[in-house]
Amino acid sequence: MEFSEFVEHAAAIEAEPADLETVDLVAALLADAGGDLEAVTRFVQGRVFPAWSERKLDVGPAAVYEALAQAAGPNVTAGDVEDRLADVGEIGAVAASYDLDSQRGLAAFTGDESEDDALSLADVVDELDAVAETEGSGSDKETVRRLFGLFNRCSSEEAKYLARLVLGEMRIGVGEGAVRDGIAAAFGVPAERVERALQVSNDYGLVARTARDAGEAGLDGIHLEIGRPVQAMLAQAGTVTDALDAWEEAAVETKYDGARVQLHYDGEDVQIFSRNMEEVTHALPEVVEFAEAELPVPAILDGEVVAVDADGNPRAFQHVLRRFRRKHDVAKAREDVPVELRAFDCLHAWGDDRLDDPLVDRHDALDALLGHTNAVSDLSVSGDVEEIEAFEAESLDAGHEGIMLKNPRSHYSPGKRGQNWLKRKPDVETLDLVVTGAEWGEGRRAELLGTFLLSARTEDGFETIGKVATGITDEELAELTDVLEPHVRHEEGQTVDIEPAVVFEVGYEEIQQSPTYSSGYALRFPRFVTVREDKTPATADSLERVERLVAND
The missing domain is CATH 1.10.3260.10 (DNA ligase, ATP-dependent, N-terminal domain)
Structure with a gap:
């Protein structure tokens, strides 16, 4: 194809405002591409x-x-x-x-x-x-x-x-969807077959040539290839209620404060790719060594690399970035900021692609590969809100970002952001509630108040509405203990009765009716925000406001 022919097609596509006609024009370009089809398929996308x-x-x-x-x-x-x-x-x-x-x-x-x-x-x-x-x-x-x-x-x-x-600025209005549909139209193959082949190959040129030369059967024969990264499956914001309403049960995983990676192992060598599919193998030698030593068969894994301290506790994401950006003196960076793999999905193992396996089965495969190490993320399937709350509390207490909620039966869809993976939404509403009780902590927190009973104001006093134990650092717990101890009225075992004096600002995911607390309501996923030193119990939020929030939800 002469470059001028490509330019004529590109100009026509750029001048066409309608999506359907754009697909037809892309299909015409692909059909005319001849031996240059793979390059044309890329060039039209810039x-x-x-x-x-x-x-x-x-x-x-x-x-x-x-x-x-x-x-x-x-x-x-x-x-x-x-x-x-x-x-x-x-x-x-x-x-x-x-x-x-x-x-x-x-x-x-x-x-x-x-x-x-x-x-x-x-x-x-x-x-x-x-x-x-x-x-x-x-x-x-x-x-x-x-x-x-x-x-x-x-x-x-x-x-x-x-x-x-x-300069990567083609700007003719052709996205991935238009090329996908253009391939289907140009070579008479179903768009869903093209979509599937694109997901596992991440190569529009290869898929276009295969569709033209081998049709549906050829497209179905395209599989994941070790060493050729694919786009990561993505999550969108959601709530526990969203997850349980949609699936009845949710697979709950720790949300790590790390960097997304895709690890490829061919039986001898390891390659590691970032979320943007850039190779970062050289920057992560300890992850390479770990995979070479522990993986029993060739595999493609999805996960995160997290920075850890000397005790194995997670460090902030900024530390991971220091490792990813390092091109020289990697040995020194490795000493300063050690990292570890946390794998949460298995895309390929034992010679088979596993994208179409249910999530729980893929995690079982992951356990079979690396369950003897600490590299596999914890996964719990539950339809019980309180169990999910406890899982989140443990994740936060361990220093992680929170939790992911996933459809236990979902397939792995590279590059897709859908309803099957949810990042639990940050709290969008807060209440100013009075602390009326607490519990002493356990272990290293045994001398600190660690769980706080919250109450809403009423005309006659205060009614309980929930407990908060997440979102609080050890340093904050020590300060809160100092603030609340003078107001302790009675202790029985680990339980403490506290005079209403201190107001917490608390975020939450939702408010549900519940017989557990005297208000008749319970906060789901409450999270400590701060002490409202500018408020007294008399100016804290009322139960009436809680009821209005529930009615307007």
């Missing part, structure tokens, strides 16, 4: 290489400005290009504004170029491949030289799309 590939063009704007200026003529500088960009606002329009057609004619007239030396799409692929391979001393000049060579063979319209492609 990609030079497959999404999973480590190869990057990594060309900065300055190189494009310089190459374009050289192609535009001897009186044009890179500064002129940049100034025009400031006025026009878009690099494609800037490239199209130069009379490159006359420069091509001049080059041919002076013997520098043949008039019929049309730029092919394969030429563009080859030159951009060479640019991606350019490195070391003199690489900037070599990049400009190769880009100039391309622009020098472009018409003004071709330069428009070449400049956009090089």
